[in-house]
Amino acid sequence: MSEIISKEDLLRLVDQWIGQGKRTAGPTRIKSDVVLYAPIRSSSDVQLDGFIRPRNSIKEFIFPRHEKLYGYKVEGRKIQLFDAEPAVGEQLIIAARPCDAAAFPILDHVFNWDYKDEFYNRRRQATTIVTLACKEYDRNCFCTSVGLGPAAESGSDAMLLDLGDGSYEVRCLTEKGKALFAGKTGTSDKTGTVPPGPKKIFTKESIDAFFAGGYDNPEWQQMTLRCLGCGACAYTCPTCHCFDIVDEGNAAGGARVKNWDACQFCMFTAHASGHNPRTNQGQRQRQRIYHKFEIYPTKFGEILCTGCGNCTRNCPVELGVRPVLETIETLSVAGGTKA
Amino acid sequence: MIMENIYKPELMEIIQIQQHTSDVKSMRVKFADPERAKNFSFKVGQFGIFSAFGHGESTFNICSSSDWKDFIEFCFRRTGRVTEAFWQLEEGDTIGFRGPYGNAYPMKEWEGKDLMFIGGGIAMPPIRCAIWYALEHREKYGDITIIYGARTVGDLVFRDELAEWAKRPKTRVIQTVDPGGETPDWKGEIGFVPTVVEKAGLTPKNAAALVIGPPIMIKFTLPILAKMGLTDKDIYTSLENRMKCGVGKCGRCNAGPVYICKEGPVFTLEQVKTLPNDY
Numbered sequence: 111m112s113e114i115i116s117k118e119d120l121l122r123l124v125d126q127w128i129g130q131g132k133r134t135a136g137p138t139r140i141k142s143d144v145v146l147y148a149p150i151r152s153s154s155d156v157q158l159d160g161f162i163r164p165r166n167s168i169k170e171f172i173f174p175r176h177e178k179l180y181g182y183k184v185e186g187r188k189i190q191l192f193d194a195e196p197a198v199g200e201q202l203i204i205a206a207r208p209c210d211a212a213a214f215p216i217l218d219h220v221f222n223w224d225y226k227d228e229f230y231n232r233r234r235q236a237t238t239i240v241t242l243a244c245k246e247y248d249r250n251c252f253c254t255s256v257g258l259g260p261a262a263e264s265g266s267d268a269m270l271l272d273l274g275d276g277s278y279e280v281r282c283l284t285e286k287g288k289a290l291f292a293g294k295t296g297t298s299d300k301t302g303t304v305p306p307g308p309k310k311i312f313t314k315e316s317i318d319a320f321f322a323g324g325y326d327n328p329e330w331q332q333m334t335l336r337c338l339g340c341g342a343c344a345y346t347c348p349t350c351h352c353f354d355i356v357d358e359g360n361a362a363g364g365a366r367v368k369n370w371d372a373c374q375f376c377m378f379t380a381h382a383s384g385h386n387p388r389t390n391q392g393q394r395q396r397q398r399i400y401h402k403f404e405i406y407p408t409k410f411g412e413i414l415c416t417g418c419g420n421c422t423r424n425c426p427v428e429l430g431v432r433p434v435l436e437t438i439e440t441l442s443v444a445g446g447t448k449a
Numbered sequence: 450m451i452m453e454n455i456y457k458p459e460l461m462e463i464i465q466i467q468q469h470t471s472d473v474k475s476m477r478v479k480f481a482d483p484e485r486a487k488n489f490s491f492k493v494g495q496f497g498i499f500s501a502f503g504h505g506e507s508t509f510n511i512c513s514s515s516d517w518k519d520f521i522e523f524c525f526r527r528t529g530r531v532t533e534a535f536w537q538l539e540e541g542d543t544i545g546f547r548g549p550y551g552n553a554y555p556m557k558e559w560e561g562k563d564l565m566f567i568g569g570g571i572a573m574p575p576i577r578c579a580i581w582y583a584l585e586h587r588e589k590y591g592d593i594t595i596i597y598g599a600r601t602v603g604d605l606v607f608r609d610e611l612a613e614w615a616k617r618p619k620t621r622v623i624q625t626v627d628p629g630g631e632t633p634d635w636k637g638e639i640g641f642v643p644t645v646v647e648k649a650g651l652t653p654k655n656a657a658a659l660v661i662g663p664p665i666m667i668k669f670t671l672p673i674l675a676k677m678g679l680t681d682k683d684i685y686t687s688l689e690n691r692m693k694c695g696v697g698k699c700g701r702c703n704a705g706p707v708y709i710c711k712e713g714p715v716f717t718l719e720q721v722k723t724l725p726n727d728y
Contacts, residue, residue: 179456182502189460189502189543195452224711225455225696232452325725352700355456355693357505364503379691379701382528387690387727405706
């Protein structure tokens with residue numbers, strides 16, 4: 111037996127959440143051809159189908175692109191600091207893609223090794239994520255290559271599976287998920303089915319073999335010569351988490367803030383002396399791929415990628431993980447991992 | 450309960466400023482909170498992230514000895530937005546501090562060894578803390594040789610202390626400036642650091658060397674140290690990649706899988722050789 115909910119009841123439930131003052135976000139159509147995760151005002155804003163996945167990710171609801179860390183006030187020679195606690199009322203994300211939700215168990219590591227980032231942790235604890243299993247995928251999707259899939263449950267509090275008859279199977283996966291749907295579902299002997307997902311396009315072994323072939327492999331330059339360094343890949347990635355810390359304000363007062371940053375920007379690693387360890391785009395692309403597929407797995411045991419394909423979908427020159435790793439796979443298989 | 454905030458600095462008052470060159474100053478700062486001043490401790494080699502409010506944060510080595518209580522010191526070159534703001538501050542002004550972060554020089558492991566401190570330019574401050582520490586525990590270490598070079602006489606920092614160190618027992622200080630950088634009354638060496646190290650005729654036994662400076666200086670100094678019999682395990686440096694958070698999150702300072710802010714900044718040459726060239 112499975113738990114089910116009709117589409118009408120689901121949308122009514124979303125309106126109830128909003129009515130209870132819960133901050134609710136989900137896929138919304140911003141323009142005729144653009145769907146983004148955004149805060150929703152009513153269930154009519156929510157897009158449940160008709161697109162592959164939103165162009166952004168849900169990370170901004172837990173790790174905002176701009177966040178105040180504390181305020182400061184200058185009074186003569188004295189400084190006063192003011193705590194800035196994130197306003198974290200209960201928050202719901204509806205119809206997220208499984209490849210978005212899967213990012214958080216991965217990101218928990220970096221935000222909590224040794225020093226704990228409570229800005230991240232508090233939002234994470236206050237957030238309930240309801241995912242909608244994928245029925246379709248496009249050529250940029252590769253979740254199966256990183257060990258996930260169209261109904262991967264990692265990071266989801268509850269998962270909805272379209273039964274194709276105007277109703278959804280509801281899989282409550284955590285206490286938060288159970289609390290959300292308690293008393294709201296019916297039972298049925300129907301269960302959701304999901305497609306097998308996109309074909310695997312690379313293996314970790316091929317990547318490891320390529321990396322073992324040398325850090326300064328000239329193929330990096332070849333593969334990534336066309337990168338514009340715009341950072342769209344990192345900004346729309348569910349797992350990219352690099353940030354900058356800067357002051358906003360003036361000599362009288364203001365705030366220190368944490369802003370998203372991207373390893374594709376030329377100033378990202380520039381030293382004050384003028385020296386820059388990564389002077390060209392090939393080196394910066396190598397860093398992004400290394401970080402996701404070598405450094406993060408070495409440090410935290412997990413690939414820093416959920417296979418959502420957003421980096422390629424949003425790339426003006428069709429780079430991103432999928433094309434780069436397809437090339438690496440080809441080179442590896444051909445034994446072309448010359449150093 | 451107030452949320453723990455790893456990004457929030459502690460306030461420190463500037464109690465002394467020393468100008469070393471036309472563009473280098475050091476600051477002595479103490480915690481505004483007397484309790485914190487009493488409890489604070491660090492190890493030489495560690496760094497802090499220092500704030501000029503309204504301008505931002507920068508990473509500097511704590512260049513005072515860990516034996517000195519009640520205050521810490523850091524040294525900076527006026528080169529960007531934050532250091533320009535520091536340059537304008539006066540004694541009595543308040544700055545922010547986060548830290549101490551990172552690993553430290555292995556002062557314990559170095560006991561019983563001859564020590565060589567080799568630095569170039571603005572790299573003297575991160576060596577200075579170790580020099581003072583070694584001199585204050587003089588009996589624990591063998592011969593100490595300090596070789597310090599700068600482009601010109603006017604670019605040498607902590608010059609008064611160089612003279613002070615030279616007076617200590619079993620301690621030799623060699624100062625050098627690049628050819629053309631000397632003044633008529635210059636009594637030190639003239640030549641690049643690697644050449645001066647070679648000329649010094651050192652015959653260290655059981656030695657450790659701390660080498661910090663521009664990459665080009667390090668590159669040409671290493672083979673000379675190897676000739677003296679130092680292995681890659683005996684040579685140490687402090688890597689100074691750009692940092693923002695200092696606590697292993699912002700994704701900026703890594704060289705391959707090594708986060709310099711957490712696993713560094715102090716590495717042996719043996720360790721550096723395993724890192725990708727990303728520093």
